Amino acid sequence: MPKRVTIADVAALAGVHKATVSRALNVPTEHQVNAETLKRVQEAARELGYIPNVMARGLRTSLSMTIGVIVPDLTNPIFPPVLRGIENHLSPLGYTALLGNTDGRDDVERAVFDSLLERRVDGFIFATARAHHPLLIEARDRDIRAVMVNRGDTDVPFPLVTGDDASGVAAAVRHLVELGHRRLLHLAGPSYLTTGRVRADAFVAACAEAGIIGTVIEVSALNVEAGFVAMETVNADADDRPTAVVANNDLLALGAMRWLRANGLSCPRDMSIVGFNDMPFAEDFSPALTTVRVPFLDMGAEAARLLLEGMKAGSQEPITVSLPVSLVIRDSTAAPGRP
Amino acid sequence: MPKRVTIADVAALAGVHKATVSRALNVPTEHQVNAETLKRVQEAARELGYIPNVMARGLRTSLSMTIGVIVPDLTNPIFPPVLRGIENHLSPLGYTALLGNTDGRDDVERAVFDSLLERRVDGFIFATARAHHPLLIEARDRDIRAVMVNRGDTDVPFPLVTGDDASGVAAAVRHLVELGHRRLLHLAGPSYLTTGRVRADAFVAACAEAGIIGTVIEVSALNVEAGFVAMETVNADADDRPTAVVANNDLLALGAMRWLRANGLSCPRDMSIVGFNDMPFAEDFSPALTTVRVPFLDMGAEAARLLLEGMKAGSQEPITVSLPVSLVIRDSTAAPGRP
DNA sequence: ATGAAAGCGCTAACAA
């Protein structure tokens, strides 16, 4: 809509050829331009309010300087920090992130993926990986540069940036055992998600090591409702019900809290709850949630770094970068039977 | 990275001219192509895995089919729903949203704005408007199509989509008065934000109408810390301290809650609190927050609709669309002096 | 209904 000033206009005003303008206005080539000419071009550009056209440049260089970021749902509070981390790393390098939500649906993810391909993104960051994900397999077959974040795929050789889930769960179990808990319940994420499996395995292992009883229930989805529903399988009145819950994520933990309330039970007096992620405002929940903090900002930044590295190298090692997590103890955990 | 199939390859395989392929593959022109040819082209495209190059198309049509969305900070939980609303409206129409965070800094916003201009976005949605915003004035001078969302500018004629703030605040005050409160405090947003002023004015008006005492404190920023800090101006021990707080948004309300806790006071027994926005998980706070629900998803969708409408029309009426809000009563409000 | 030709704005060889 703004009147379009092109490189030709700048060239005319500066009295040089288009190519010289191009050279002058691009950092990597500006040094091969006479200092005076450079100044003249820059002034002409400023005077005309010249704004380079990234589409034209991209067409010529076959580089869009954009990265496609595919997430299940941006309203899940863990993803904004990941995205911010990605952008923090990309922006200074001239890259822009193109966001796509899938709502957890394969057909939507396909559409998003295609749309991003049409925009010729230079690489992808997937937060939607799962076991044997067809889309990731296709991406690999197309020889696309990509990185997975948070969750991984079981059989696709893209780099993965994740939190140290096993340590996190182990720390949570240890914390509960130290408080005196002996019957734990794990609200496990769906087993087709690597986070679901890894954390469940770690839970079982940690319980075994501590010599206590650890039950696992697999939820149907990673949201508050699913957490509530999963809790309905425990008998609220039984004497041998679990005294503490380790949830696959904070949303499930929230669901468990709501279930307690709905059944006239109190957290942590009647049951302790530990979440995972330390999502924003977890400390403001009722009660403040004990949870495992995952460094999502760093996670995003590291994913972006790794992707760019792979793009530059022209090839990618399928390494897994595991970021340290930490247990944040708040008010949702206490010794069993005590407020 | 994927091997690049162009329209020429498709043309060759289908045995037609490039132009025919272009016509066949674009919905608005496909009808001017012979049915048989059309089929042949589509098959060739599919067989080769042809993916149109949006950059090339954009260069030719000078349409990028992208919309720039500028928000202060995506990790503020009210913005993801707005963005989702925008995308929900844009995607089916072939548009993509390009997101930019400003962190509330003018220089960052400038950079984001410029970067979006370089990408030749077809229009803007600003969630960063404020009184006399220089950037918006510049946007208007450049004859750019834009819409403001949530907050407005005082002197720029772009359409604005907002919640019905005045009604929301009035409902909150009425609710508190009905509970028996007579001394209210308003944590007002910065006065350079239209939301800050509009809500503060509505608060004063509502208190006047009810014939009660309404004090206003202007906070320095719209976050939890600022809410906490602002509350430190009230004397926790005084008998005539306010019995209820109406906060400009949920984050400030949260800050007020933390201040109560820090001062050994209880909400709602010692002080009732009403937020604004009904951000995600407001119902899980401690206590569950009474607040004014704003339809952010609709807000985003309406902003996108309005923008596209203005783009098509070639001109924009500076109308204000005010979306209805509703008071959601939870546990943070009660009669004064009672639990 | 289809083809021919031009050109969107830019960069990258190659010359000079």
Place this chain on the structure above:
DNA sequence: TTGTTAGCGCTTTCAT
């Protein structure tokens, strides 16, 4: 150091 030339992949007159 600067200019010349060509072309990235697509759409769009204008012919046919």
